[in-house]
Amino acid sequence: MEKLRKVWWLIPVVLIILYPVTIGGKSAYWSGILVFAGIYVILAVGLDLLMGFTGQISVGHAAFFAVGAYTSAVLTVKYGFSPLLAMFAGMFLSGTLAWVIGRPVLALKEYYLAMATLAFNEIIITLIVGFENITGGASGLRDIPPFGIFGLVLDNPLHYYYFVWAVVLMIIASSVLIIRSPFGRTLVAIHSDELAASTFGVDCAKYKTRVFVLANVFASIAGSLFAHYMGFIAPDDFGVSTSVNILVMLFLGGIGTIYGPILGAIFLKLLPEITYLVQDYELLLNGVILIIVLVFMPKGIYGIFMTLRNKAFARAGK
Amino acid sequence: MMEQDGVILKVVDVQKSFEGVHAVEHVSFSIKKGQIKALIGPNGAGKTTLLNAINGIMPPDSGHIFLLGQDLVGLRTDKIAFLGLSRTFQLVRMFSINNATVLDNVMLGAHMKLKPSLLESIFLRGKVEKEEKSAREKALELLKFVGLERAADTVPTALSFGNQRLVELARALMTEPRILLLDEPASGLNDAEVEDFTKLLLSIRDKGITILLVEHNMKLVMNIADDIVVLDFGKKLAEGSPQEICANPEVIEAYLGVTNKECDTII
Numbered sequence: 001m002e003k004l005r006k007v008w009w010l011i012p013v014v015l016i017i018l019y020p021v022t023i024g025g026k027s028a029y030w031s032g033i034l035v036f037a038g039i040y041v042i043l044a045v046g047l048d049l050l051m052g053f054t055g056q057i058s059v060g061h062a063a064f065f066a067v068g069a070y071t072s073a074v075l076t077v078k079y080g081f082s083p084l085l086a087m088f089a090g091m092f093l094s095g096t097l098a099w100v101i102g103r104p105v106l107a108l109k110e111y112y113l114a115m116a117t118l119a120f121n122e123i124i125i126t127l128i129v130g131f132e133n134i135t136g137g138a139s140g141l142r143d144i145p146p147f148g149i150f151g152l153v154l155d156n157p158l159h160y161y162y163f164v165w166a167v168v169l170m171i172i173a174s175s176v177l178i179i180r181s182p183f184g185r186t187l188v189a190i191h192s193d194e195l196a197a198s199t200f201g202v203d204c205a206k207y208k209t210r211v212f213v214l215a216n217v218f219a220s221i222a223g224s225l226f227a228h229y230m231g232f233i234a235p236d237d238f239g240v241s242t243s244v245n246i247l248v249m250l251f252l253g254g255i256g257t258i259y260g261p262i263l264g265a266i267f268l269k270l271l272p273e274i275t276y277l278v279q280d281y282e283l284l285l286n287g288v289i290l291i292i293v294l295v296f297m298p299k300g301i302y303g304i305f306m307t308l309r310n311k312a313f314a315r316a317g318k
Numbered sequence: 319m320m321e322q323d324g325v326i327l328k329v330v331d332v333q334k335s336f337e338g339v340h341a342v343e344h345v346s347f348s349i350k351k352g353q354i355k356a357l358i359g360p361n362g363a364g365k366t367t368l369l370n371a372i373n374g375i376m377p378p379d380s381g382h383i384f385l386l387g388q389d390l391v392g393l394r395t396d397k398i399a400f401l402g403l404s405r406t407f408q409l410v411r412m413f414s415i416n417n418a419t420v421l422d423n424v425m426l427g428a429h430m431k432l433k434p435s436l437l438e439s440i441f442l443r444g445k446v447e448k449e450e451k452s453a454r455e456k457a458l459e460l461l462k463f464v465g466l467e468r469a470a471d472t473v474p475t476a477l478s479f480g481n482q483r484l485v486e487l488a489r490a491l492m493t494e495p496r497i498l499l500l501d502e503p504a505s506g507l508n509d510a511e512v513e514d515f516t517k518l519l520l521s522i523r524d525k526g527i528t529i530l531l532v533e534h535n536m537k538l539v540m541n542i543a544d545d546i547v548v549l550d551f552g553k554k555l556a557e558g559s560p561q562e563i564c565a566n567p568e569v570i571e572a573y574l575g576v577t578n579k580e581c582d583t584i585i
Contacts, residue, residue, distance in 0.1 A: 052416070053416065055415065174440045177439055177440050177443065178436065178439045178440065181434060181438075181439035181446050181450070182425075182428070182429065182432040182434035182439075182446070182449075182450065182453070183434035183435065183436060183439045184439075185418075185422055185425060185426055185429075185434075186426070186429055186434055188413060188415050188416050188418050188422070189413045189418075189426050189429075191415045191416070192412070192413035192414055192415045192418065193411050193412075193413060195375060195395075195411070196407070196411035196413070197413070197426070198375075198394070198395040198396045198399070199373060199375075199395055199396075199399055199404065199405055200396075200399055200404075200426055200427055200429050200430070200489075200493060201396050201399035201400050201429050201430035201493070202396055202426075202429055203394075203396045204396075210436055214436060256415070256416045257416075
């Protein structure tokens, strides 16, 4: 039993590897859906580090999703960068920008922080629409080249599926290592009580900024992966509604657990495929699901999963 | 300013007011290394305000506070912590988000030693885990020292108020402080617990840690304090040994009362 606990993570990894050749049936459509799910997993995990662990609300997580996507798109379309190089440029730009705005923005608390991040999201969108000759404005940017690594162009959804999920797994693994280290403990202390944390030598502003940078570099990676997969991006993809969607994933899956938001992201991205008959009511459905989750299962999907697991372990006899 | 006569903390002419109300007025005193110094006085005398001024949570309006010759005024709380000053709170402040356990709380005390970084957490796992292991062993040792080793894996909110105070004490000791500020650590403890707590404080002092204690429990104070400062309405009313304080008519008038049995035991 103890061994099973240590290697349980192999199960989802194997599922991810086998999925396209079994259940997915090599269908490009389903690989594509899971590419999107993977991209949102990256966004949700980053936001969970910032919000679930460090307690810093963000209603503008899509802002750096946009920065990553547009840096990738503009550099490849207009300046002939390779997608991989463009992605690193986006990460660098996002990290720098997050570092610069992190300290003043994160000095705000609660509602004020929520408003500031929401406003930042709007500012980014306004800038994208405004700088039309670089970004294509409201009508978007097209003909973004697909990802290629080491001369291999990933224009096949199946190949891209494996590439995206390799990145997703690396990001999940990094996040789990972070929360299972003194760094994670410090984040939880800041979340619980900043004043008390500072009496133990925690420079709260510094640690909050670090997490903000990390979460937004993750978001930037997601943006690049998104841009090169879609081939076409427009400001609408990165608005406040996208930010709210990521928030829904966090609460739906179980905030502050890393694994919960992963489940939330996959669930919410697969949901429209299952309930496509009511696709016109997708937003309404999101709202209803969020309300049900918040009222009846505050620990989210992951909470249900853990309850079941604990029961199973209890029944199996200690 | 140089360190004199083994003085570890020196408070010089500290003043703090809130919207015109003088919470602390021109208070000066010093603490010698290895001493237990008690800060007593009626409610609202400015004791907690003074502690908050010392550890930088609410810096004083004027005056100086020297820790081993270095002025703490103007330094941030986290910087002051690095100089070897730790504290507990009047109303306990536990880290309880995300099911943080008692052990997690105590281990946070190792923050200054571990100096966690993002890149190390991801790429230098061996080093991080080795340091974590020794921090965990030390935290468990301290929990044992305060008698709570069996509560290590519970959430702090499941403990009694008195036990949460002991967790705070272990957490503060985890930082390996030079000086420890304790804000009413014995409030809410019964007589037997106070006796255990007295022994605990004495053994902390015997480890060479200086203690500044704000406390209302006179039995505790008179038993263990080497030196006492009495505050009243933000001003220093008296300073001296327990014997001197007990014999001081002004202190009796303002705080101790005429019939004080704790004083009778030591005079």
